[in-house]
Amino acid sequence: xxxxxxxxxxxxxxxxxxxxxxxxxxxxxxxxxxxxxxxxxxxxxxxxxxxxxxxxxxxxxxxxxxxxxxxxxxxxxxxxxxxxxxxxxxxxxxxxxxxxxxxxxxxxxxxxxxxxxxxxxxxxxxxxxxxxxxxxxxxxxxxxxxxxxxxxxxxxxxxxxxxxxxxxxxxxxxxxxxxxxxxxxxxxxxxxxxxxxxxxxxxxxxxxxxxxxxxxxxxxxxxxxxxxxxxxxxxxxxxxxxxxxxxxxxxxx
Amino acid sequence: xxxxxxxxxxxxxxxxxxxxxxxxxxxxxxxxxxxxxxxxxxxxxxxxxxxxxxxxxxxxxxxxxxxxxxxxxxxxxxxxxxxxxxxxxxxxxxxxxxxxxxxxxxxxxxxxxxxxxxxxxxxxxxxxxxxxxxxxxxxxxxxxxxxxxxxxxxxxxxxxxxxxxxxxxxxxxxxxxxxxxxxxxxxxxxxxxxxxxxxxxxxxxxxxxxxxxxxxxxxxxxxxxxxxxxxxxxxxxxxxxxxxxxxxxxxxx
Numbered sequence: 001x002x003x004x005x006x007x008x009x010x011x012x013x014x015x016x017x018x019x020x021x022x023x024x025x026x027x028x029x030x031x032x033x034x035x036x037x038x039x040x041x042x043x044x045x046x047x048x049x050x051x052x053x054x055x056x057x058x059x060x061x062x063x064x065x066x067x068x069x070x071x072x073x074x075x076x077x078x079x080x081x082x083x084x085x086x087x088x089x090x091x092x093x094x095x096x097x098x099x100x101x102x103x104x105x106x107x108x109x110x111x112x113x114x115x116x117x118x119x120x121x122x123x124x125x126x127x128x129x130x131x132x133x134x135x136x137x138x139x140x141x142x143x144x145x146x147x148x149x150x151x152x153x154x155x156x157x158x159x160x161x162x163x164x165x166x167x168x169x170x171x172x173x174x175x176x177x178x179x180x181x182x183x184x185x186x187x188x189x190x191x192x193x194x195x196x197x198x199x200x201x202x203x204x205x206x207x208x209x210x211x212x213x214x215x216x217x218x219x220x221x222x223x224x225x226x227x228x229x230x231x232x233x234x235x236x237x238x239x240x241x242x243x244x245x246x247x248x249x250x251x252x253x
Numbered sequence: 254x255x256x257x258x259x260x261x262x263x264x265x266x267x268x269x270x271x272x273x274x275x276x277x278x279x280x281x282x283x284x285x286x287x288x289x290x291x292x293x294x295x296x297x298x299x300x301x302x303x304x305x306x307x308x309x310x311x312x313x314x315x316x317x318x319x320x321x322x323x324x325x326x327x328x329x330x331x332x333x334x335x336x337x338x339x340x341x342x343x344x345x346x347x348x349x350x351x352x353x354x355x356x357x358x359x360x361x362x363x364x365x366x367x368x369x370x371x372x373x374x375x376x377x378x379x380x381x382x383x384x385x386x387x388x389x390x391x392x393x394x395x396x397x398x399x400x401x402x403x404x405x406x407x408x409x410x411x412x413x414x415x416x417x418x419x420x421x422x423x424x425x426x427x428x429x430x431x432x433x434x435x436x437x438x439x440x441x442x443x444x445x446x447x448x449x450x451x452x453x454x455x456x457x458x459x460x461x462x463x464x465x466x467x468x469x470x471x472x473x474x475x476x477x478x479x480x481x482x483x484x485x486x487x488x489x490x491x492x493x494x495x496x497x498x499x500x501x502x503x504x505x506x
Contacts, residue, residue, distance in 0.1 A: 047277065048276035235451070238479050248300075
């Protein structure tokens with residue numbers, strides 16, 4: 001649901017703080033906690049399935065999760081890694097399928113499993129193909145220029161290129177310092193998405209630098225994993241742990 | 254792996270403290286934390302898939318999870334609810350399939366989605382069919398006599414019946430007070446499994462009453478869900494939250 005609502009959430013006074021889910025329950029719990037939109041984390045989806053992240057092996061799991069999350073009463077955006085295919089028309093068809101489920105947006109990234117970046121021109125062709133097939137979908141074009149070592153100097157150029165190709169937003173995970181954030185924000189009229197990096201950024205600090213969307217990436221998944229282990233070892237659940245009935249209600253509505 | 258190891262874990266000096274996973278990552282993290290065996294939680298598996306618990310709709314998700322958890326270096330026992338079928342031969346075939354994956358044990362319960370208990374004789378036929386098809390598998394026979402309201406007085410009789418039918422262990426979720434635990438322990442030579450109910454039981458207390466296995470049920474899943482929401486709201490991850498690389502290593506080994 002809510003492609004228009006989701007676009008609008010990038011144009012509010014404060015940045016969109018976007019929590020990333022890895023299964024239906026985490027998405028439903030985060031929506032119930034008041035977050036106005038939900039993303040997904042490819043690390044979480046992959047690890048939950050026992051697969052490595054960012055190797056393109058979780059197409060089916062990603063689609064199944066998208067179908068279930070589309071039931072939520074808030075817009076949902078789905079991380080499709082590099083698109084799970086080398087062929088732009090296949091990635092475009094995937095995007096159209098997600099839109100048909102009621103998904104509001106996607107992330108598409110230029111990082112490749114071997115640690116290289118897809119050629120900028122190739123990524124622009126991909127963005128154009130997706131926008132042609134699923135024009136309403138909020139396409140968040142992610143560049144891994146800061147994420148993969150040694151490509152930082154390519155970030156601004158790629159942000160400009162993806163903007164020109166028709167993206168609706170740009171995502172540069174890894175930018176944190178003012179000197180890295182400001183050139184990205186200045187390079188595009190589109191909403192800029194940064195990753196929430198605990199200890200290195202604050203929501204207020206990124207907002208002041210012009211960032212319009214702040215996502216958690218895999219942080220919530222990793223915090224959840226930690227809580228499971230800690231609770232098992234200490235035999236003491238955190239305060240506010242939901243009951244069995246609370247969880248059933250997340251599912252049955 | 255490890256059906257024999259898993260049987261042995263019920264005969265140690267201290268009870269087997271069994272954490273319940275809902276996806277590969279939670280199982281791998283709990284095994285890495287040192288737990289000698291891993292169970293599954295049907296609530297977690299169902300809610301992760303966006304389905305209600307205990308309605309028999311998660312056969313595929315349960316099999317997929319079992320396949321992935323069987324890769325862990327510790328024995329794994331799988332909650333198959335009521336067996337996902339009314340036909341004992343189908344449930345027995347499912348158990349044999351799980352054994353073929355390398356799963357060490359199963360839980361099979363007598364509670365039905367409508368809140369009733371399956372007839373005791375019917376449940377004994379089911380237990381016999383499973384043991385015939387998958388003799389090495391540790392069959393933990395669960396009675397929901399304390400879990401579903403109004404059946405407490407049936408617990409001891411069912412524990413005796415399931416013992417006679419060939420179960421390897423009995424599980425009575427909901428027993429906590431000495432007056433409820435002792436009659437169950439006294440009714441069977443098999444290892445008795447109780448649920449860890451925070452605030453109502455302690456591991457030492459249950460051990461002193463003769464309980465041989467203590468499982469967390471859905472607690473860790475619910476604690477994880479809480480941590481995800483809390484971390485998102487407070488923008489501060491719990492100490493010890495694993496890194497991205499830590500999680501990737503859980504999967505790649």
